[in-house]
Amino acid sequence: MKGAVFLDRDGTLIFDKDYLHDPALVELIPRVVEGLQKLSEAGYLLFLLTNQSGVGRGYFRLEDAVACNQKMMELLGDEIVFQEICIAPEAPGESSLYRKPSPLFIEEMLVQYNLLAQECFMVGDRQSDIESGLRAGVRSILLECGKEIPDSTSVYASEKKVARSRDLFDAVEEVILKSNSIS
Numbered sequence: 001m002k003g004a005v006f007l008d009r010d011g012t013l014i015f016d017k018d019y020l021h022d023p024a025l026v027e028l029i030p031r032v033v034e035g036l037q038k039l040s041e042a043g044y045l046l047f048l049l050t051n052q053s054g055v056g057r058g059y060f061r062l063e064d065a066v067a068c069n070q071k072m073m074e075l076l077g078d079e080i081v082f083q084e085i086c087i088a089p090e091a092p093g094e095s096s097l098y099r100k101p102s103p104l105f106i107e108e109m110l111v112q113y114n115l116l117a118q119e120c121f122m123v124g125d126r127q128s129d130i131e132s133g134l135r136a137g138v139r140s141i142l143l144e145c146g147k148e149i150p151d152s153t154s155v156y157a158s159e160k161k162v163a164r165s166r167d168l169f170d171a172v173e174e175v176i177l178k179s180n181s182i183s
């Protein structure tokens with residue numbers, strides 16, 4: 001086994017539509033299927049870790065977030081399998097075990113699946129994604145996805161464990177597959 005990739009959902013796999021709760025609006029980001037297929041073929045386990053504060057804020061129900069995940073899976077196709085999915089439903093400021101930047105889900109999966117942190121990656125489009133990865137000791141990739149990256153993320157510019165990529169597909173090709181062929 002190669003390792004694992006922990007993936008954010010909104011803005012990483014599907015387009016980030018604020019407080020998405022209608023499965024009909026789930027839309028894959030281009031080349032995500034191809035990127036995830038490459039990871040699977042290379043032997044990486046895939047995990048999904050998504051903050052859904054819309055539940056905690058009372059904007060929609062946990063079932064709505066689950067239905068959106070299911071719609072995403074349909075669009076991804078049967079070949080793409082997530083070993084485990086973690087939805088953190090709390091609003092910011094509410095007490096939460098798993099809401100990113102918490103590293104807990106990643107830490108637990110490393111133990112449960114007997115994974116080495118140095119063979120794992122966290123991929124996401126926000127600072128909280130990167131922080132959860134770094135706190136769990138895994139390399140992290142910040143996706144730009146055509147967005148302006150706020151200055152606050154420049155704090156990671158000198159951090160050796162953080163890379164930047166344009167989108168998931170580039171992250172897979174330029175960072176994940178390459179770095180493991182070197183190590």
Ligand SMILES: [Mg+2]
Pocket residue numbers: 008009010011012016124125126
């Ligand atoms: Mg995101």
